[in-house]
Amino acid sequence: xxxxxxxxxxxxxxxxxxxxxxxxxxxxxxxxxxxxxxxxxxxxxxxxxxxxxxxxxxxxxxxxxxxxxxxxxxxxxxxxxxxxxxxxxxxxxxxxxxxxxxxxxxxxxxxxxx
Amino acid sequence: xxxxxxxxxxxxxxxxxxxxxxxxxxxxxxxxxxxxxxxxxxxxxxxxxxxxxxxxxxxxxxxxxxxxxxxxxxxxxxxxxxxxxxxxxxxxxxxxxxxxxxxxxxxxxxxx
Numbered sequence: 001x002x003x004x005x006x007x008x009x010x011x012x013x014x015x016x017x018x019x020x021x022x023x024x025x026x027x028x029x030x031x032x033x034x035x036x037x038x039x040x041x042x043x044x045x046x047x048x049x050x051x052x053x054x055x056x057x058x059x060x061x062x063x064x065x066x067x068x069x070x071x072x073x074x075x076x077x078x079x080x081x082x083x084x085x086x087x088x089x090x091x092x093x094x095x096x097x098x099x100x101x102x103x104x105x106x107x108x109x110x111x112x113x114x
Numbered sequence: 115x116x117x118x119x120x121x122x123x124x125x126x127x128x129x130x131x132x133x134x135x136x137x138x139x140x141x142x143x144x145x146x147x148x149x150x151x152x153x154x155x156x157x158x159x160x161x162x163x164x165x166x167x168x169x170x171x172x173x174x175x176x177x178x179x180x181x182x183x184x185x186x187x188x189x190x191x192x193x194x195x196x197x198x199x200x201x202x203x204x205x206x207x208x209x210x211x212x213x214x215x216x217x218x219x220x221x222x223x224x225x226x
Binding site for chain 2: 004006040041042043045048056090092097098099100101102103104105106107108
């Protein structure tokens with residue numbers, strides 16, 4: 001499988017649940033990103049990992065916890081979310097930590113918090 | 115915070131028509147990218163422009179970067195239903211940040 005793969009594609013969770021989103025890339029890229037896409041808002045950068053090290057945390061609430069065990073895998077652990085956290089969560093990767101080459105995005109996880 | 119304003123927000127046209135969508139900012143960008151996002155999918159990179167005044171063509175799509183590198187346009191000739199999607203522009207600022215800032219997008223619907 002090639003490209004950036006995200007699982008699950010859809011997730012419904014209660015506010016007291018704990019769940020994780022997974023992202024995997026088979027492109028040999030060194031940088032990975034989590035973005036949040038909400039209706040009527042631009043894509044919001046959440047976290048950046050470069051060579052497995054977190055280089056950016058864009059003031060994201062602690063109920064979102066990223067993990068990057070290696071350059072190919074990225075997780076977003078979720079706990080005690082709020083209904084306003086419902087959104088499309090997109091993972092992306094790029095060859096290096098620069099936007100010059102463009103990003104390759106996954107298909108996203110549609111999250112609904114009830 | 116740099117902002118990218120995209121217009122129009124929504125556009126619905128008939129197959130075969132031409133259209134132009136815009137991406138504007140008060141800030142200078144070192145490069146600008148256009149993505150297309152289809153329903154249920156992630157954005158897909160269409161083009162990157164880096165030089166002021168640069169024009170790039172991708173089949174029926176023509177991308178232009180403004181001379182001052184503050185704005186960009188995307189022109190589609192003879193639109194087809196397969197062009198339907200959300201068109202996003204994204205820029206990297208001139209200050210050296212590696213962050214990619216996105217606009218809200220133009221939602222294009224091409225009716226058969």
